[in-house]
Each structure stands twice: as structure tokens, then as C-alpha cells.
């Protein structure tokens with residue numbers, strides 16, 4: 001059975017006091033939620049403070065990025081060992097904003113995933129097609145390429161996959177449950193090709209304009225095991241409602 005997994009991607013939002021204010025309101029609101037994984041991914045600058053506050057709670061901590069070398073002369077970069085040391089459990093790799101604005105490729109995403117896992121972190125590995133690619137009928141080609149190249153030698157036991165159609169991120173255009181399920185089923189089948197039976201235990205999250213209003217219907221899909229949430233994760237009450245989605249737990 002796959003335990004639901006709901007993660008907040010705060011992107012470049014929130015100072016340390018703002019992050020602490022969020023946690024002050026959010027922690028008690030979800031303290032009794034024991035049947036799903038809840039993860040916060042703040043900017044690097046809030047990781048240390050949040051790690052101290054979240055220690056011993058039911059909320060995990062993720063970074064949003066890392067560099068693919070162990071250490072050295074890479075000004076401005078942050079290593080996997082540093083993230084592990086500061087208290088992270090997870091790191092996001094391959095987010096479409098990193099692919100788009102920072103020119104990350106399947107190869108660099110793959111190197112990041114491997115070095116993260118080598119330092120004890122689990123990876124939230126993002127894939128997804130653009131609107132042009134979808135309209136050109138290339139969705140599955142893109143997903144297949146991103147999965148096969150990006151997951152080469154990546155350990156299935158420390159892996160969460162996030163399907164985030166680029167056209168749905170931050171746009172208010174959510175994939176319909178049918179569109180999400182179709183893509184997630186394709187991703188599950190591809191994962192079977194890579195990981196055989198272990199693919200059945202991989203959580204596949206949907207990301208792209210998830211809100212309290214659409215979370216229940218998306219989470220009810222057979223191969224949707226959780227959500228990666230951007231905009232709607234910035235307010236504690238809105239993210240609480242998504243975390244507490246109803247139904248679809250026993251997959």
C-alpha cells in the first residue's frame with residue numbers, strides 16, 4: 001500500500017519569520033494526521049530554523065534544489081551533505097522552473113538525484129510536459145525520456161515521483177482527474193519497466209494548481225498518491241485542507 005504524500009513547494013517565498021509563522025499555525029492543525037506523509041519545502045534560508053521546529057513532529061523537510069558535486073569551488077551552490085546535515089529528509093529535483101529558467105537537463109537532474117540519495121536524502125523527482133508538447137501529441141515521449149534518462153541508477157527506495165504538467169503549474173489550469181490518471185498510469189507502467197515490481201510502491205504525486213477544491217477528486221484517482229502544491233501551500237489553512245483530502249487512501 002502506498003502512503004499518501006503531500007508536499008508544499010514554497011518556491012522563492014517566505015522569510016524565516018514568515019516560515020515560522022506558518023508552522024506555528026499549521027503544526028497544531030495537522031498534529032493528529034498520522035496516515036499520510038506531510039512535507040514542507042521552504043527556501044534554503046529557512047531550512048535550519050524549520051528543521052529545529054519540525055524535529056519530532058509528523059512533518060518532514062525538503063529542500064527545493066541542490067548541486068550535483070560533493071563539494072568545492074562552486075560559488076552559490078549547496079551540496080547534498082549540507083542539506084542532510086541541516087536536517088532535510090528530501091530534496092526536489094527536476095522541477096520545471098529549474099529546467100526552464102536554469103537550463104537543467106535530464107542529465108543534471110539525474111546527477112542531482114544520485115548525489116542526493118548517496119548522502120541519505122530521498123528525492124522528489126519532477127517530470128511533466130509543456131503545453132506545446134501536449135498539443136503536439138508528445139506527452140508520453142517527453143515523460144518516457146525524462147524518466148528513463150533522469151532515473152538511470154536512481155534507487156527506487158528513496159524515490160517519490162511528481163507529475164507536474166507545465167501548463168498546469170501556477171496557471172490555475174488543473175489537469176482533470178482523467179488526464180492526471182492517464183498520465184500517472186503511463187508513468188507507473190514506465191516505472192515497472194525500470195524497477196519491476198518495486199514500481200508499485202513508488203508514490204506518484206500530481207502537481208499543478210492543486211487547491212482545497214480539487215484535491216479530493218484528484219487524490220481519488222487510482223495512481224495519484226499525493227500532491228506537490230505550490231501556490232495553495234503558502235497559507236496554513238489552505239494547505240491544511242489539501243493535506244486533509246478525503247478518500248482515496250487505500251491504494
Ligand code: PEP
Pocket residue numbers: 009164168169170171172207208209210228229230231232
Ligand atoms: C509546483 O510548482 O510544484 C506547483 C505545483 O505549483 P502550483 O501548485 O502553484 O501550480
